[in-house]
Amino acid sequence: MSGGERMPVPADEGAEATPEPPVTKPPAHDPSRPAVEPPSADVSVADEASVLPGAHRGGYLRLPTAPVAVTKQSAPAEPGTEEDAPPVVAQWALPEPEPPQRGLAAWALVFSIGGLIVSMFVGWGFPIGLVGVVSAILALRRPLESRAIAVWALVIGVVSILYSAGWLLYAAGRITAGG
Numbered sequence: 001m002s003g004g005e006r007m008p009v010p011a012d013e014g015a016e017a018t019p020e021p022p023v024t025k026p027p028a029h030d031p032s033r034p035a036v037e038p039p040s041a042d043v044s045v046a047d048e049a050s051v052l053p054g055a056h057r058g059g060y061l062r063l064p065t066a067p068v069a070v071t072k073q074s075a076p077a078e079p080g081t082e083e084d085a086p087p088v089v090a091q092w093a094l095p096e097p098e099p100p101q102r103g104l105a106a107w108a109l110v111f112s113i114g115g116l117i118v119s120m121f122v123g124w125g126f127p128i129g130l131v132g133v134v135s136a137i138l139a140l141r142r143p144l145e146s147r148a149i150a151v152w153a154l155v156i157g158v159v160s161i162l163y164s165a166g167w168l169l170y171a172a173g174r175i176t177a178g179g
Helices: 104-119 123-141 147-178
Strands: none
Touching: 104 123, 104 147, 123 147
């Protein structure tokens, strides 16, 4: 027997034999078209048409953005009604900000005095006095710095720059006169 033919089944005594469906031979294969076999008996046809993407197919009925039912009351207790209140711990609290640093006016005064001492002996002490003057000006602009110390640093820094300028002018005159 070939693979497409069926063998007849013997009928039981007392039961009628059901007629066998006729065996159909597939049509001749056309090489220009792909061959599509008919569905086998194992495959069932879909009950309804294919569902479009995004269409509801059953299952969850609540949208993902729907409100969730509250199952436990979480309001704080009335003051004085709770016996042992758990301590409140701020786990995500930001650290306290550090207070602004002070001391720029004092550093300006140190640089200005150092620049004045150096400029009394050599003319190249003006950068130290210049640092003192700039620091004093910055200290005057800050609200927490001592204004009196910043003003003294500014005055002494300017004096040290003037002494350095005097030394540099004196040295420049000696170089051209001796020349």
